[in-house]
Amino acid sequence: MTLSAYLALALILFCIGLYGALTKRNTVIVLICIELMLNAVNINFVAFAKYGAHPSVHGHVFALFAIAVAAAEAAVGLAALIAFYRSRKTVHVDEANSLKH
Amino acid sequence: MMNLAWVVPLFPLGSFILLLLFGRRWKQRSAYVGIAATLLSLLWALVVLVDRLGGSTYEANWTWMTIGGVTLTVGISVTALNAWMLALVALVSWLVHVYSQGYMAGDERFSTFYAYLGLFTFAMLGLVLSPNLLQAYIFWELVGLGSFLLIGFYFYKEEAKAAAKKAFIMTRIGDVGFLIGMMLLFWQTHSFDYDDIFRAVGDGTLSPGMTTLAVILIFIGAIGKSGQFPLHTWLPDAMEGPTPVSALIHAATMVAAGVYLVAALFPLYEASHTAMMTVATIGGVTAIFAATIGLVQTDIKRVLAYSTISQLGYMMLALGAGSYVAAIFHLTTHAFFKALLFLAAGSVIHAVRTQNIEEMGGLWRRLPWTAPLFLIGALSISGVPLFAGFFSKDEILAAAWTNGPRLLFWLAVAAALLTSFYMFRLFFLVFSGKARHHEDAHEASASMVAPMFVLGVLSIASGYMQTPWFGSFLGEWLTDGAYRHEAAPGWIAVLATIVSFAGIFLAWLMYGAQKMPRDWLSARVPYVDELLRRHYYIDDIYRLTVVSLVSWISRLLAYVDRFLVEGLARLAAGIVGAAASAGSRGQNGQAQTYGAVTVAGLAILVVIFALTGGYWL
Numbered sequence: 248m249t250l251s252a253y254l255a256l257a258l259i260l261f262c263i264g265l266y267g268a269l270t271k272r273n274t275v276i277v278l279i280c281i282e283l284m285l286n287a288v289n290i291n292f293v294a295f296a297k298y299g300a301h302p303s304v305h306g307h308v309f310a311l312f313a314i315a316v317a318a319a320e321a322a323v324g325l326a327a328l329i330a331f332y333r334s335r336k337t338v339h340v341d342e343a344n345s346l347k348h
Numbered sequence: 349m350m351n352l353a354w355v356v357p358l359f360p361l362g363s364f365i366l367l368l369l370f371g372r373r374w375k376q377r378s379a380y381v382g383i384a385a386t387l388l389s390l391l392w393a394l395v396v397l398v399d400r401l402g403g404s405t406y407e408a409n410w411t412w413m414t415i416g417g418v419t420l421t422v423g424i425s426v427t428a429l430n431a432w433m434l435a436l437v438a439l440v441s442w443l444v445h446v447y448s449q450g451y452m453a454g455d456e457r458f459s460t461f462y463a464y465l466g467l468f469t470f471a472m473l474g475l476v477l478s479p480n481l482l483q484a485y486i487f488w489e490l491v492g493l494g495s496f497l498l499i500g501f502y503f504y505k506e507e508a509k510a511a512a513k514k515a516f517i518m519t520r521i522g523d524v525g526f527l528i529g530m531m532l533l534f535w536q537t538h539s540f541d542y543d544d545i546f547r548a549v550g551d552g553t554l555s556p557g558m559t560t561l562a563v564i565l566i567f568i569g570a571i572g573k574s575g576q577f578p579l580h581t582w583l584p585d586a587m588e589g590p591t592p593v594s595a596l597i598h599a600a601t602m603v604a605a606g607v608y609l610v611a612a613l614f615p616l617y618e619a620s621h622t623a624m625m626t627v628a629t630i631g632g633v634t635a636i637f638a639a640t641i642g643l644v645q646t647d648i649k650r651v652l653a654y655s656t657i658s659q660l661g662y663m664m665l666a667l668g669a670g671s672y673v674a675a676i677f678h679l680t681t682h683a684f685f686k687a688l689l690f691l692a693a694g695s696v697i698h699a700v701r702t703q704n705i706e707e708m709g710g711l712w713r714r715l716p717w718t719a720p721l722f723l724i725g726a727l728s729i730s731g732v733p734l735f736a737g738f739f740s741k742d743e744i745l746a747a748a749w750t751n752g753p754r755l756l757f758w759l760a761v762a763a764a765l766l767t768s769f770y771m772f773r774l775f776f777l778v779f780s781g782k783a784r785h786h787e788d789a790h791e792a793s794a795s796m797v798a799p800m801f802v803l804g805v806l807s808i809a810s811g812y813m814q815t816p817w818f819g820s821f822l823g824e825w826l827t828d829g830a831y832r833h834e835a836a837p838g839w840i841a842v843l844a845t846i847v848s849f850a851g852i853f854l855a856w857l858m859y860g861a862q863k864m865p866r867d868w869l870s871a872r873v874p875y876v877d878e879l880l881r882r883h884y885y886i887d888d889i890y891r892l893t894v895v896s897l898v899s900w901i902s903r904l905l906a907y908v909d910r911f912l913v914e915g916l917a918r919l920a921a922g923i924v925g926a927a928a929s930a931g932s933r934g935q936n937g938q939a940q941t942y943g944a945v946t947v948a949g950l951a952i953l954v955v956i957f958a959l960t961g962g963y964w965l
């Protein structure tokens with residue numbers, strides 16, 4: 248019962264994040280939404296680590312690891328965003344479309 | 349030596365290959381290669397001939413391939429006929445090679461010319477050594493190819509190009525008949541080998557109806573190659589080729605191939621009365637038909653071309669009348685005197701640079717060698733006694749009288765009259781009378797005169813192989829002693845003599861002494877004259893019927909190709925193209941769209957996975 252509640256929360260967060268990442272024009276919001284999805288996954292890790300079929304510390308470790316990677320990703324993503332802004336004077340993701348047919 | 353007869357055709361083949369490879373470098377020296385190769389061929393062929401004179405038939409076969417239960421063989425067969433043809437072809441070819449050195453001197457594609465001559469000689473020598481129909485057919489087609497290349501040698505002239513094409517296509521039409529006939533024989537006897545087929549006729553494996561059908565089809569091939577009516581029209585046009593080519597192809601070798609083929613299959617023809625009658629009729633009709641056209645031609649080579657057709661008709665008539673020996677005898681003498689006439693005509697053309705006989709005249713003194721040699725050839729072809737043509741033509745007339753229908757005999761006599769008339773019309777127009785502005789006309793070089801001289805001697809001497817007086821050596825040898833001289837009435841020889849002198853006298857009256865107006869015929873019956881000048885409208889009829897029909901069909905097919913076949917191909921290409929451009933429009937650079945598509949795809953996979961429980965693969 249408790250596991251389902253955590254999973255439902257993670258699912259809701261993930262869907263909000265996914266929706267934002269696919270629809271928002273502002274790249275900063277998109278990055279934030281990606282963070283949201285990552286954190287939804289982290290909730291799953293921790294929830295399974297505590298209430299799963301084989302509770303162990305692995306889930307915690309993995310959650311911490313994902314947080315570290317997410318921090319690095321956010322740094323790189325923001326750096327890329329700033330570089331993009333400098334060259335195109337915009338942060339709209341739909342205008343980053345030079346790579347096409 | 350007969351077991352090495354297969355070497356004979358290899359010399360000209362070697363010359364062909366060498367000249368293709370090095371001809372450009374050797375230029376005028378190419379002639380020596382060709383001459384040397386054909387001389388070796390000739391010597392070898394003579395050795396084989398001498399061997400065969402004293403020996404018996406040699407035949408060797410090697411397996412070529414086995415398909416199911418059928419084994420195809422290649423080989424050589426040195427029968428009397430083959431040994432004879434081998435020497436004849438090699439001799440004429442060698443003389444033409446020698447002659448061409450002078451005639452073609454200075455031509456830009458001199459070495460190519462010799463290469464083609466080599467190829468042609470190879471094909472012809474191979475043909476006359478073939479022991480089976482399949483091999484003969486292969487060489488038969490090679491002969492066609494060689495003639496195509498040689499007739500179209502001056503390919504920058506439109507007429508030469510057209511003539512080469514015409515020769516190829518018309519003989520191809522005949523070849524289809526040959527092919528079908530060959531297949532029929534194979535179907536019935538399971539063998540291409542001449543001997544097997546003859547045996548099958550003998551023991552009744554081959555039904556008479558089938559024999560008749562097959563040999564008539566094969567005869568169509570011979571009609572095409574030998575320029576018989578109605579497939580003769582390519583031969584006069586083929587005069588666009590260089591004159592030595594006319595001498596080689598249209599006198600002694602290629603056109604003789606048809607006669608040779610019928611002679612080689614003679615036991616088969618003898619088995620069918622209908623086929624023999626067909627051969628005789630076509631031959632007789634062609635003889636008179638071509639002779640009449642020859643009367644009004646104004647191109648020196650075309651007169652000779654029509655006389656060739658006419659003489660080939662004689663040979664076919666002889667074959668159809670059952671006289672194998674007379675046909676081969678006439679083939680031999682004709683090869684000599686017609687090659688002589690063509691080479692002499694070439695010498696005249698070389699001297700005056702025109703082929704129109706109305707622009708010639710008075711060349712007797714200017715060409716002290718060519719003129720008498722031409723006269724010998726003309727006397728020989730006209731059948732004047734003591735010349736070779738007299739004996740062979742006499743033999744044919746005798747055969748036609750004893751075995752053939754009377755009508756064909758009289759046609760042949762009439763053709764003989766016309767022959768001597770048009771030959772001497774040619775002679776008087778070219779050599780007698782006033783010289784017409786050919787001040788610089790002079791005799792050709794020794795390399796051109798010498799071959800003519802040899803042929804001139806042979807045009808007289810070759811007749812004495814088979815005479816009523818000294819015995820019939822050739823006939824006895826060709827038929828292995830089974831030959832008996834036809835007991836023809838003696839008046840035939842007298843009649844032939846009278847007829848040939850009458851023709852000469854008439855020609856002298858009209859063109860020599862000019863006691864008779866030249867337009868005697870055309871003034872009285874202008875439509876006949878017009879008919880002859882237009883070659884009986886045969887070409888026009890072909891153009892209006894066959895040619896227009898075929899080109900109409902091919903235009904129709906061109907539309908089918910353009911709109912139907914090509915349309916289908918375009919449709920297929922268009923579908924693929926449209927799909928590709930639709931797909932490429934999907935790559936629009938919007939990362940979020942990609943993400944959405946990926947998520948949608950993932951969702952579909954998840955749904956499938958959930959519904960099937962993971963066992964759907």
